Amino acid sequence: MMKTKFPGSIRCRCSLLQVGFLTLLTSAVLLLYYVKLIEVSKIWSEMDRIMKKTTFTTETAALNGYLGASGLQWTPSALPGKPCQPETTYLVAYPCKYHYILNELERCQNEKPFLVLMVPVTPNNREARDAVRTTWGSEKMVMDKVVSLFFLLGQPGHEGREEMQQKILQESEEHHDIIQSDFLDSYKNLTIKTMVIMEWLATYCQNATYAMKIDSDMFLNVNSLINMLLQAPRKNFITGLVAIGAAVSRDPSSKWYLPKDVFPADFYPPYALGLGYVISLDLPNKLIEGAKHVKAVYIEDVFLGLCMWYLRIPLTNQTDQSLFNYFTVPYNRCRYSKLIATTTHSLQDQVNFWKELKKPGPHCQP
Template sequence: MEEVNEERRQVQSNGRCRYRHSYVIFSILVILAMCYYVIVNENSETWKATIGVLFQKTFHNKTSSETLNTVTRGIVSPTTVTRGIVSPTTVTRGIVSPTTVTRGIVSPTTVTRGISAAPWKPPDPYYVAYPHKYSFVINEPEKCQKENTFVVLIIPVSPGNVAARDAIRSTWGSEKVVADKTVSLLFLIGWPTSEDSEKLQEDLLRESEKHHDILQSDFWDSYYNLTIKTAVMLEWLSAYCQNAQYAMKIDSDMFLNVKNLVNLLLPAPKQNYMTGLVARNAMVLRDPHSKWYLPITAYSPFHYPPYALGLGYVFSLDLAGKLIEAAQHVKAVYIEDVFVGMCMKHLGIDLTNPPDGSLFNVFPVDYNRCHYSKLIATTTRSLENIVNFWRDLQTPGPYC
């Protein structure tokens, strides 16, 4: 009898062991499943936004959804860049794949259509993918050194806006020497995003070979990436143009009186100097219908710090590196001129008001030969205005 009871106890003990073993395995599987769920969801949002170069992402624009190799909001990585040379990158739809490079220009390109997939979503609608390491696909790394530049003009422009580039090249962009000072000109472009992006990219390469005045970086060229565009401009200036004394960021729809710009800069400070149409105590727009709307979650103060309107501002070249350093500590907003003002505030550097409030104009100024001979920059209503106004100012005779 005792042997039977002992046998029963042994069977019960073995059953309890098997039960505990099964329970432990089941618990481990549940924990692993939970971890997998959390990681997948985190990777699809915040983690992928932060360390996007480690994951494959999908981009969406108004015309298409495209999958790029290791991309974050138009970022192509990894790329190896040395003095403007990109080699090699794996890309799709108008983006370069293995390349032959001469003079910092990527040519020719091998292009394939992207794979349609669900669009990647940023952590929030006002997320700006900066800081991040962007690379130059088309570069002019020796521009400032070769031309012994005094002031370099950087014009952000969309890839397809050839008309604006040609209008500027034939007017104020053609003024290369003023008062024995060299003025250099460069157009800054991102990746084309339209349906004809493959052709646009090929056209850009040919245009660059002809004029040698184009910089192109690997971010999507769009309105909401203007802050990235400005940061890339500052990075280029810091890396390739430190021998120059000043730079001006100016929009492609502007009329610029280059002579007056140079005359303004001749006696200007060589350090910590930025001027333009300076906005002070500007209120943050909370109306969701506004083009410049920013929610409290993106920027909580009620007023912006002082900033120079993005239509055209001038700064000493020492600020390029300082602003890039500040940008590593300031949360980026998509309004590029405001972001530059935020970086200036972080540096504790105030902006300089222009000596005359009429030098920089946010609204188009009706043409008057005398008036245009005195201003520095103004918005215009058309490219035709830019051409006609500039030509009239070049004709002999008194201005006033």
């Protein structure tokens, strides 16, 4: 009687096919991984090449497109009596002599703040200024440290300027917290706005210990900030949400586009994101000097990072990455009691979160 061997043969062939399929699949995955690994390795090698230069020289800076056209120093953008004009679409008119329309000459000297909050805001955004004044900007004494608040404005656009200027003057007389300069207030001029802040701090607020440049739509926990600063260095200190190895955008439709002929390097040196960063008060004068040697790109936080790179002063990256937040943190009483700054979806959220956090009772449940 013949024995049927088909079922066993079929099982054997199926097993071989399964093994073969798994081997093929594994090989494909490993090949894909290897290719990706090479790509990642190339990216990191390029970043390492640019980011880990330990010695600053005029030659390396010029090669990477960080310095001014001369390779040595920018000259002022305007002759005496002439208006400041931007160098190109992507470079702003700085260094240049700007003048104060409104100023608070003596507040810093009189208040002797430990921390100065400098808030850049557009002239017509009274709503944002009032939101700040009624929330974190209202905190004048925190942990026995004096905190002073100022708003930095440029000039309104030509249309309706006179009427807007009159409203700003009245607001200034009411609150005494507005500094206004004569550059045109626009997104493209944020670098000018930031450097005018540095000039003002260097001239009128030298007796402060720290300053924070923070956007008006941010939630700020001043207690957490002061608590961090009590242990922070008082010289050559800048911190916030630090971007490391950020790629230069070559997409013309991007808000942060820079063409190669303006900025040849593919990666930026480290910089603190402009939504909110803290500096020690020895830095404004140094940054003003550094700005004379660096291309004044219109991306203000990048420009400040370039000045720091020129000065060879490293940025402090916080070990706790939850302190400064680019993406809005969903409100949680415990979490908000520990963070320093986060973006918000609206001014109303900013106000509501601050009021809720200030209610009596424990912030975190045991």
